[in-house]
Amino acid sequence: MLVCSCNFVTEKEIVDVVNELLDEDCWRIIVPGTVYNRMQKRGRCCGCFPNVIDIIVRTSEQYHINRDSTGAEFCDFLSRLKKFQEEKRRTDVERRQKSNRAAERSAVS
Template sequence: MIICHCNVITDKQIKQAARELCENPEGGVPTPGAIFRHLGYRPKCGGCFKSIIEVVYAEAEQVKDDSGQ
């Protein structure tokens, strides 16, 4: 499903970026800006931020569960 219509970014891309950023030992839960930078995009209208945050937090929980923390 497309989350960011301005840059045509899908939920799968956001989940993958969130997972990669969360698995970094020095990282925490990434911000929408961090997701955009990781994917090589820049936010345009910002209308997708709420949806990105929801996807990122769900993926961060999954990473936490997978690592047994």
């Protein structure tokens, strides 16, 4: 499935990169920028980032289930991921509010 039409990135490519990164350090927190950097791409419109985060979370969960991580390690890791995901979504919502757009404020002035 195509996730990013700006860079033509598929879900499989993201999953493969996330698994590579987890093989290097299984407890690192992976963000879309890290994934895109590994693929030698960069976010353009960044509209795909919420979907990329969901793929990262799903892939990380599956990686640790397959790895037989202890429950305590897994729960701590998931709580850190979910906290990051909530903060990222909150930032996206704030960024998209009309009152935060500089172009709209200068047009009104």
